[in-house]
Amino acid sequence: MNSQTQAILATDKRIDGKAISAQVLSEVAEQVGQLQAQGVHPCLAVVLVGDDPASQVYVKNKLLRAAEVGILSVEHYLPAQTSAETLLSLIETLNEDAKVHGILVQLPLPQGIDEIQVLEAIKPIKDVDGFHSSNVGGLSQGRSVLQPCTPSGCMRLLNQVRADLSGMHAVVVGRSNIVGKPMAALLLQANCTVTLVHSKSRDIKSLCQMADILVAAVGRPEMIKQDWLKPGAIVIDVGINRVEKEGRSRLVGDVDYADVLDKVEAITPVPGGVGPMTIAMLMSNTLAAAQKQHKLLSISAIDG
Numbered sequence: 001m002n003s004q005t006q007a008i009l010a011t012d013k014r015i016d017g018k019a020i021s022a023q024v025l026s027e028v029a030e031q032v033g034q035l036q037a038q039g040v041h042p043c044l045a046v047v048l049v050g051d052d053p054a055s056q057v058y059v060k061n062k063l064l065r066a067a068e069v070g071i072l073s074v075e076h077y078l079p080a081q082t083s084a085e086t087l088l089s090l091i092e093t094l095n096e097d098a099k100v101h102g103i104l105v106q107l108p109l110p111q112g113i114d115e116i117q118v119l120e121a122i123k124p125i126k127d128v129d130g131f132h133s134s135n136v137g138g139l140s141q142g143r144s145v146l147q148p149c150t151p152s153g154c155m156r157l158l159n160q161v162r163a164d165l166s167g168m169h170a171v172v173v174g175r176s177n178i179v180g181k182p183m184a185a186l187l188l189q190a191n192c193t194v195t196l197v198h199s200k201s202r203d204i205k206s207l208c209q210m211a212d213i214l215v216a217a218v219g220r221p222e223m224i225k226q227d228w229l230k231p232g233a234i235v236i237d238v239g240i241n242r243v244e245k246e247g248r249s250r251l252v253g254d255v256d257y258a259d260v261l262d263k264v265e266a267i268t269p270v271p272g273g274v275g276p277m278t279i280a281m282l283m284s285n286t287l288a289a290a291q292k293q294h295k296l297l298s299i300s301a302i303d304g
């Protein structure tokens with residue numbers, strides 16, 4: 001095999017999150033256009049507390065994507081010392097503002113603010129992150145509710161490789177409320193056998209070796225190597241780790257991409273995999289929230 005063929009084969013295995021997110025965004029843009037024609041202008045409110053530089057970059061990217069698909073946005077930047085009362089009263093104002101369809105409070109919040117209390121204050125129908133207990137519970141019951149963006153983006157990427165995931169063994173590494181737990185719920189809904197692995201699990205490596213689908217969401221740079229995988233596994237890498245390599249700052253995932261590439265059927269790169277999908281699903285959720293608030297979408301289970 002010459003190196004060019006090898007390169008093409010290698011690219012074939014790469015699940016192109018950038019391209020797939022562009023597809024999602026163009027579908028969203030089209031539907032936003034239809035809503036606008038009916039006089040509804042979908043609008044996302046983004047709240048950022050404090051001055052974490054990574055959060056500022058993420059928020060900026062979200063606002064750029066919103067503008068591209070025709071979703072309006074309002075930004076609220078609050079200082080790190082903001083009290084819980086001030087933040088809660090802003091959320092109340094946004095809840096009551098009929099022009100605002102989606103509310104996103106960027107995480108993590110500064111220390112001293114109770115994250116759960118803040119997320120619970122957002123009206124479930126405007127909860128485009130899917131973090132309110134009503135949406136978390138609805139997801140676990142298999143109802144059609146607003147779903148967390150990163151896991152739903154991962155499902156979209158998986159469905160690009162296989163339309164039907166029934167009976168596959170999915171191993172999710174990491175049990176966060178934002179990724180691991182909702183990811184397990186979505187995979188279960190797609191009829192996978194699901195193993196949720198975490199820091200207290202015994203023999204993590206051999207659990208990973210059982211995976212037809214491996215979802216890595218632990219935040220440990222390049223932890224997963226070739227010998228952790230079953231041949232032909234499908235790998236979704238949620239990790240975004242900034243590391244110093246050859247004197248430069250680079251982003252790497254939780255999976256050692258170069259090491260595992262030969263062994264997998266398909267794998268998401270970092271960057272250009274799950275990250276762009278997360279933002280695309282946020283736009284899709286904002287559209288769905290606007291449709292629902294104007295009774296143009298019959299998601300029976302999302303209520304005010």
Ligand SMILES: Nc1nc(=O)c2c([nH]1)NC[C@@H]1CN(c3ccc(C(=O)N[C@@H](CCC(=O)O)C(=O)O)cc3)C=[N+]21
Binds near residue numbers: 149274
């Ligand atoms: N309430 C809330 N909702 C979130 O969805 C949320 C959050 N808080 N806090 C932080 C995390 C992280 N997150 C990312 C979104 C896009 C990329 C992304 O687009 N990444 C690019 C690279 C970006 C870069 O170069 O840094 C990529 O992977 O290709 C990454 C990370 C959303 N989050």
